Amino acid sequence: MTEPLVVFENVVKRFGNFEAVKQLNLNVHEGEFLALMGPSGCGKTTTLRMLAGLEEPSEGDIRLAGKSLVGVKPHERDTPMVWQSLALFPFLNARENVEFGLKMRGMDGVERKRKAFEWLERLGIGEFSERDVNSLSGGQRQRVALARALVTEPGILLLDEPLSALDANLVIRMQAVLTKLQRELGITFVYVTHSQSEAFAMADRVVIMSKGEISQIGTPRDIYRTPANRFVAEFVGRNNIFSGRVNKRGAIDTEAGTLHVDRKLPVGDFVSFVVAADLVAISLSKPKERNVIAAHLISEEFVGSMVTLFFEATGGTEIKVQAQERALEGILRTPGQLLYLSFNASSSHVLKY
Amino acid sequence: MKDDITTRWLLRIYTAVIFIFIFAPILASFVFSFNSDRFPTIPLGSFTWHWYVTAFSDSDVWSAAEVSILVALSSALLATAIGFSAAYTDHRYDFFGKKAFLVLALLPPTIPLVIFALATLGWLSIFGASGKVVSIIIAHTVLCVPFAMAVIRLRLNQMDPNLEPAAWNLGATEWMAMKSVVVPFTLPSIVAALCLTAAVSFDEFAVAWFVSGLNKTVPVIILEILTGNIDPQINAIGSVVFVVSISLVVIAQVLVMGRIKKPETV
Numbered sequence: 001m002t003e004p005l006v007v008f009e010n011v012v013k014r015f016g017n018f019e020a021v022k023q024l025n026l027n028v029h030e031g032e033f034l035a036l037m038g039p040s041g042c043g044k045t046t047t048l049r050m051l052a053g054l055e056e057p058s059e060g061d062i063r064l065a066g067k068s069l070v071g072v073k074p075h076e077r078d079t080p081m082v083w084q085s086l087a088l089f090p091f092l093n094a095r096e097n098v099e100f101g102l103k104m105r106g107m108d109g110v111e112r113k114r115k116a117f118e119w120l121e122r123l124g125i126g127e128f129s130e131r132d133v134n135s136l137s138g139g140q141r142q143r144v145a146l147a148r149a150l151v152t153e154p155g156i157l158l159l160d161e162p163l164s165a166l167d168a169n170l171v172i173r174m175q176a177v178l179t180k181l182q183r184e185l186g187i188t189f190v191y192v193t194h195s196q197s198e199a200f201a202m203a204d205r206v207v208i209m210s211k212g213e214i215s216q217i218g219t220p221r222d223i224y225r226t227p228a229n230r231f232v233a234e235f236v237g238r239n240n241i242f243s244g245r246v247n248k249r250g251a252i253d254t255e256a257g258t259l260h261v262d263r264k265l266p267v268g269d270f271v272s273f274v275v276a277a278d279l280v281a282i283s284l285s286k287p288k289e290r291n292v293i294a295a296h297l298i299s300e301e302f303v304g305s306m307v308t309l310f311f312e313a314t315g316g317t318e319i320k321v322q323a324q325e326r327a328l329e330g331i332l333r334t335p336g337q338l339l340y341l342s343f344n345a346s347s348s349h350v351l352k353y
Numbered sequence: 354m355k356d357d358i359t360t361r362w363l364l365r366i367y368t369a370v371i372f373i374f375i376f377a378p379i380l381a382s383f384v385f386s387f388n389s390d391r392f393p394t395i396p397l398g399s400f401t402w403h404w405y406v407t408a409f410s411d412s413d414v415w416s417a418a419e420v421s422i423l424v425a426l427s428s429a430l431l432a433t434a435i436g437f438s439a440a441y442t443d444h445r446y447d448f449f450g451k452k453a454f455l456v457l458a459l460l461p462p463t464i465p466l467v468i469f470a471l472a473t474l475g476w477l478s479i480f481g482a483s484g485k486v487v488s489i490i491i492a493h494t495v496l497c498v499p500f501a502m503a504v505i506r507l508r509l510n511q512m513d514p515n516l517e518p519a520a521w522n523l524g525a526t527e528w529m530a531m532k533s534v535v536v537p538f539t540l541p542s543i544v545a546a547l548c549l550t551a552a553v554s555f556d557e558f559a560v561a562w563f564v565s566g567l568n569k570t571v572p573v574i575i576l577e578i579l580t581g582n583i584d585p586q587i588n589a590i591g592s593v594v595f596v597v598s599i600s601l602v603v604i605a606q607v608l609v610m611g612r613i614k615k616p617e618t619v
Contacts, residue, residue, distance in 0.1 A: 075521045087513055100533075101524055104529060149523075
């Protein structure tokens with residue numbers, strides 16, 4: 001069995017007394033799109049910078065294609081990065097920016113120019129190749145940055161929140177560009193972001209980090225449906241979290257009422273479980289389900305064809321419900337309206353802690 | 354509102370008065386350098402190139418000009434090189450005693466010139482390096498480094514901190530990154546620093562007078578002619594010095610200011 005492309009083994013990174021990354025163990029497989037996600041200060045960027053050689057780990061080992069990277073200078077690694085600030089060279093035009101990596105490798109001028117232009121063409125900005133990078137739009141500069149990182153045909157590409165400076169429209173377009181590129185090239189992408197939608201839209205696997213540690217690794221679906229703990233459930237959002245004590249009949253007494261999950265739990269334990277917002281049903285009259293909560297509608301949020309409704313149940317529990325606009329036809333949606341929310345016991349997921 | 358307008362006009366007049374106060378003597382000197390009368394009096398005599406011709410046929414003036422140019426070029430190059438290194442050190446590294454380092458590096462212009470000149474003379478004579486052209490170069494370099502450093506630091510502060518790491522990340526060694534990223538980025542400020550330090554050196558009198566020995570610079574020879582008698586040659590030489598210095602300073606200003614206004618990166 002061959003080793004994964006990238007291996008982090010017991011990696012610790014300290015800045016003075018502060019442990020930015022604690023005992024990190026992580027494998028990145030060849031050809032996968034991996035997203036490192038978490039709130040700011042969770043250690044995701046430090047992890048990426050260690051892979052690029054911009055920070056040295058305080059302890060542990062990082063291996064790329066079986067070779068240890070400890071002590072290897074940034075310029076000796078083939079780990080190009082797309083920066084949050086893009087870090088384009090302002091005194092060079094678009095093509096010269098892309099040529100930079102090739103020039104450092106000693107490629108001759110004509111070949112260099114041809115290759116750089118080829119990549120700019122591939123990213124759809126060939127016509128701007130001789131333009132000053134400061135005169136390009138955000139999306140065009142983004143493409144120059146991508147071309148500059150990919151022109152040397154690396155086996156891995158690091159991306160540090162590359163889309164955070166773009167407006168929402170452009171983010172969606174660039175996501176499509178990135179996923180298409182990654183699939184066509186078949187190389188590994190390691191993508192750092194604090195945006196759940198970016199990570200979930202593009203990544204094969206998502207690593208959720210918190211306070212320098214990995215909270216969960218899984219496919220976007222795993223993380224959404226079965227969050228490992230309360231932190232992940234809250235961070236991912238769009239989840240309803242219920243907490244309460246297990247009663248004698250195995251049901252859970254929460255502030256919103258007695259609810260059932262599809263697992264046997266020790267009587268008397270205090271547990272939390274999540275129900276994804278899109279798995280909650282709404283009805284005008286009380287349905288014949290085991291898990292029913294009566295709640296008042298507070299507000300709604302409309303994005304595209306999806307509606308998110310915010311309810312308040314007894315005891316002040318806030319409940320989110322996500323549904324297709326057309327599925328809600330015939331249901332009164334004035335604020336203050338009392339409606340019945342229900343979910344299947346099998347839709348619940350009990351949190352470990 | 355009315356107060357505002359009054360204040361604005363008062364400030365304008367005040368500024369104009371200050372400029373007149375500063376530039377009137379220089380302008381006068383410029384005008385009299387073309388005046389045929391020996392004494393600077395009004396009404397003026399006729400237009401003449403006579404004083405320029407006299408000044409530039411004097412071999413002492415020519416050798417002073419040679420020394421001045423040699424000193425200005427050498428100390429500008431040295432001061433800019435050292436100033437660049439100091440500014441880069443400040444930009445790139447954090448170390449114990451960095452504040453003290455910065456204060457020390459920026460100190461020379463705050464020392465009264467006469468004291469600085471005297472100290473330099475004493476110090477250089479210990480090594481037997483006083484009274485030579487190289488003595489003026491050393492003294493002027495020390496004097497000019499802070500100016501060069503300040504100008505280059507300004508530009509380095511505008512550089513995206515990720516720019517250099519981005520170069521390493523693309524396969525550049527630290528030296529290659531210096532050559533192909535840091536230097537091109539700071540080039541306008543390097544040229545500005547060269548102009549500014551050359552102007553400072555070209556103009557400087559006190560230090561040059563103390564340490565130069567027999568190698569007179571232009572400002573030193575001006576004083577020498579002036580102590581002898583009132584000679585309109587001074588106006589001619591002075592005008593040339595002024596035009597050279599102000600051109601260098603203006604070039605420096607344009608290079609530095611032009612870049613600050615234009616937003617860079619992101």
